Amino acid sequence: MENRPKILSIDDNDANQKLVERALGGDYDVKTAMSGLSGIEAAVTFKPDAILLDVDMPTIDGLRLCRMIRSEPLFASTPILFVSGLDSQEDQARGFQAGGDDYISKPIDVELLRQKLNFNLQRALLLDRQSSASNDSLALDQNTQSLHDFLLSLISFRGTQQELGQLVLDALDKLGLKGAVYLHASGDIFSSIGPLTDLESMLLQQATRPYPSEYSARYLWGSDNLGAIIQNMPLARHEQYQPLVQILTTLFSATNQKIVELARPTVTKLTPQRQNPPSVDYAGIQLHGYKLECALEDLENSSEQSLAKVCQRLQELSLQPDKSPQEQQALRMLLDDCMKTRLAIYDQCLEIQSQYSHIMAQLGMKVAFN
Template sequence: MNDLSQASANRAVILIVDDEISNVEIIYAALGDDYEISFATSGEEALEVARLTQPDLVLLDVVMPGMQGFEVCQRLKEDPLLADIPVIFTTGLGNVEDEVRGLSLGAIDYVTKPIQPMILRNRVRNHIELKQLRDRLALMAVTDALTGLHNRRKLDGLLSSAVNTPAAEGSWLSIIMIDVDFFKQFNDTYGHETGDRCLHMVASALSRAMRQASGYTARYGGEEFACVLPGSDLERAMEIAGDIRRHVGQLAIPHEGSQVQPYVTISMGVAAALIRAGMQPGLWIRAADQQLYLAKAAGRDQIKGEVFTSDSAF
């Protein structure tokens, strides 16, 4: 990607919603040099475009034919995928009641027409910066600082979504639990700083192995990692686990304290099941943990897996 297209890809996206094309053109002239612009000329179209483009900010006219701006704002805030997108009303209405109503529906600002380009640019810039800060903080809250993978909180949310989505019922879901073998001995031998570098390298190998797989990876805690694999049965999940094991082995990280190899190895437990109504996400974790325990008991540097059902006892 060249510098120009990279810069374009990194620009914030603004959705302009106004039934008057002349107003769209005025706002585009004020903002088009700094942002990616999409537009809609009706409330119904605005909701469709918002779901498609996931804009960073919406400039929303209040008075439009059909669905009014207030209703569009309410619909945006009721949609989990769109609720966090900031909305600025742009309108010729100047009374306090309308402004209060708009803000009470979740809008963050209110700009009156005729549009003053300099004022609009400054307000948009401030709100875009605030949203980007919130996005970074939200990402930090679900990211493991050491490895850059999802953290356990995020993994739990992804697993819950995978299990509880109605469309997923009857499809396969697999979990891989991964543990670095004899990691305490590694830290004792090389120190915690080297141990952190080891975990970072293992996480990178895990990410490389997962590039061809459709799933999510996370640091589950300490030296333990996890993979959530929607749509993968046990056979496919075992193949992916084998790829992970090979990638970690290729790192050839020296480990004098290991009792299985002179380099860092991992043990893995794999659990797969068909999603059925009423199944709890914890079933997959417990089943994979049980298989991980069996892999360790078998001598470590092993992969163990099983298919379980909602009637399985752990």
């Protein structure tokens, strides 16, 4: 960044815009836009270092505008801070999914605004340096070997949950990934990206399932025992994204199971009577596993391709000038429904993979989804 950092504020409320200009004008080069369309134009011409974005705006709401901005490679890592009266946990989670970095509640606390803006600008510089290094190392065979080494370490691990958290962080580092891990039981956070934003902390503590963001380089994973957030994933459209998600799913699922094992009380085991082990059709299990793998892959690919085409067409239709506001709103609602469906199918496939991997582990068999 040269001279003062450039801040673009997009909000249809004139009073809020004047407040932002007064609060930031001395230290930042501030530009304002009063609508989504003018905000897009300003982003392209002004090339801001950070964007402040209202959620509740007419024609193009803030969530949709955030997705549109994130779809441009130029703004893939630009900090986007939602400034809104819609600040429930559900609203903030939707903001993360749309590609937002942080949330500031209205009415605006000027000091908090300055603190969060400065924090996210500094974070963006750090992640830019880390991302270029990690993206160069996204080789599938190397990552698979790193996962294999981690799983071997996990099998023999007998330490504390705190030591386990650091072990996971070390494994992520070997994958070229930066992020944070949160243990629900102890409340411990292990981070390779320094302090977390309020939004990141909230999401980690609430995470009980995978929650990908298709519009940013972040990935959130959750279970009953831990939450994890990755800050420098390849984008969802990148060829390395899906293989890396599968590696992370295996890594975090195995860690979740190890936490369960560590929490079990130690009991004295009686020597069991010798019994003939039951006969297990391992060949049949492997065959069914292969069929399941192929079916899941077909489901993900076909649903992704079909729904992506529908989403693209709905977005094109909603931007046509001959559409009435009611028609545009209806199209946007359909678009949001399609996006939710895509993520729901994706989450279910991940859950099936996780459960199947766990079953195979109990049988002492190896399984890997391609």
